[in-house]
Amino acid sequence: MRKPALIYACLVIPALFMAGTAFTGDNLITNYTVEMISGDVDISHNSGTNWDAAGVYMEIGPDDLVRTGASSYCEITLPGDGGSIRVIEKSLFSISGGAKAAKAKVASGRALFDITRKLNPDETFQVETGTAVLAVRGTEFLAESDPDTGGCSVIHGQVAVTRNINTDGDENFRKEANQSFTIVAGENQQVEYTRAENRDLETRIRNSRGNPDELHRILEEERNTQHTRLHPVRNREMIDSIVKKHQEDRSTIFSRRPMLRQRRDSMTQKRNPESGNKQIKQSKPAKQVKQKKPPARKAPAKNKKDKRES
Numbered sequence: 001m002r003k004p005a006l007i008y009a010c011l012v013i014p015a016l017f018m019a020g021t022a023f024t025g026d027n028l029i030t031n032y033t034v035e036m037i038s039g040d041v042d043i044s045h046n047s048g049t050n051w052d053a054a055g056v057y058m059e060i061g062p063d064d065l066v067r068t069g070a071s072s073y074c075e076i077t078l079p080g081d082g083g084s085i086r087v088i089e090k091s092l093f094s095i096s097g098g099a100k101a102a103k104a105k106v107a108s109g110r111a112l113f114d115i116t117r118k119l120n121p122d123e124t125f126q127v128e129t130g131t132a133v134l135a136v137r138g139t140e141f142l143a144e145s146d147p148d149t150g151g152c153s154v155i156h157g158q159v160a161v162t163r164n165i166n167t168d169g170d171e172n173f174r175k176e177a178n179q180s181f182t183i184v185a186g187e188n189q190q191v192e193y194t195r196a197e198n199r200d201l202e203t204r205i206r207n208s209r210g211n212p213d214e215l216h217r218i219l220e221e222e223r224n225t226q227h228t229r230l231h232p233v234r235n236r237e238m239i240d241s242i243v244k245k246h247q248e249d250r251s252t253i254f255s256r257r258p259m260l261r262q263r264r265d266s267m268t269q270k271r272n273p274e275s276g277n278k279q280i281k282q283s284k285p286a287k288q289v290k291q292k293k294p295p296a297r298k299a300p301a302k303n304k305k306d307k308r309e310s
Contacts, residue, residue, distance in 0.1 A: 030079055032060040032095050036249060039072025039089075062096035068109070075249065078102070083116040086246050103128070106145045112242055114140050115157075127152075128164060131193035135160040142239055151192035153233045154185045155243060161191040161229075163222075165198045167205060173215070177205075180219040183226040190233045 034043075034054055043054040044065045051067065054074060060066065068074060068091050076085045079099045087093045091109025095102065104111070105128040118138030119125060127134040127143050129150035134143060139157025144150060152159055163181040167174050185191045201222070208214040233239065 032079065033077045034058045034060065034066075034074055035077045035084075036075035038074070040069030041072055041074045041087075042067045042069075060095060064094060065107075066093045067091070068093075075246075078115075080117075083114045084250070085114070086112040086242070088112065088242065099123070102126070104143075105129075106143045106150075108145055108147075110142060110144045112140070112142050112246055114246065130164070131195055131198050132164050132191065133162045135162070140243070142242065148196070149192050149194050151190065152185065153190045153235075153239055154187055155233075155239065156187055158187075159185050159191075161185055163193055163198060163201070165202050165205075167202075169205075169209075177219060180223040181226070183229055185230060188233050190231050191229050192231070193229070 034041075034056060037054055037056060041054040042051040043058060043060070044051050044067070045061065045063065047063050048065050054066065060076060066074065066076070066087055068087050068089050070089055073086060073088050076087065076095070078084060082099060082102075085093075085095070085104065088110040091111060092107040093105065093109070093111055094107070095104040097103045100123045102125045104113075104126070107130070111127075113127065113136065115125060115136050115138050119136070125136040127136065129143055129145035129152070130147075131145070131150035132152070134141070134152050136159060137157065139159060140155040141157070141159050142153045142155065144152065150164070152161060161183055162178055165181065167177040169177070183191060201218075204218055205215065208218060
């Protein structure tokens with residue numbers, strides 16, 4: 001068992017992570033990157049077959065899983081100026097897709113999403129839990145998933161929450177079903193679904209195949225009852241504590257950016273020693289041109305009159 005330790009690692013990004021705090025420089029983060037580790041955090045590069053200790057500056061690929069132990073967490077920086085994700089203790093997390101179509105999954109546990117940039121109309125950021133799919137439009141929220149329930153608690157902004165069920169059917173039916181199963185949660189609101197409820201709904205839809213009237217009645221019923229899923233955020237003190245610690249850690253990272261950038265450059269130098277060992281060929285000093293001595297001045301000649309007098 002590794003001893004819990006807090007390791008900060010940060011890359012310089014032209015981003016605005018916190019209100020009133022901006023940093024400029026080269027955009028060094030182009031992939032999802034682990035920038036902070038506290039305690040026991042592991043990563044699998046083959047979908048969970050093998051696990052290794054996660055390290056700072058480690059990039060997360062589409063087949064990678066991140067696992068946090070008890071009293072442990074890690075922070076993942078999004079490409080460009082997208083924000084960050086805090087994977088909280090006892091969680092299993094993955095993320096894939098680029099900046100225009102990101103898709104994260106909280107298979108179990110909890111994760112705090114701090115999406116600081118409002119997405120463009122052609123961009124999507126989805127988060128899947130065990131019972132719901134969350135569509136983000138620039139916000140801060142806590143996504144949760146456990147063996148029985150799943151959902152989210154919105155801290156700032158809005159999240160469109162859709163029940164995560166298998167609707168099958170043709171494209172038109174799936175589109176109508178998703179609209180019926182979607183509700184928008186605003187600030188300080190919470191949405192939660194249970195796995196048992198989702199299984200029951202899937203069974204009702206499956207048993208109604210071939211009966212369009214019954215299918216549409218089910219969708220209409222769901223559409224009319226979605227608002228009952230909205231509740232005030234519970235466990236507010238716990239969520240506020242997570243957010244506060246997240247902000248404190250981000251501030252510490254920002255204050256250490258110059259030092260950590262030097263560390264990153266040093267690590268890059270170790271991986272590519274040739275990049276720093278190229279000696280610059282010094283140009284030969286220019287030949288000094290010998291200056292010619294000015295000709296000696298001749299003594300003024302005595303005129304003839306002076307010669308005769310002498």
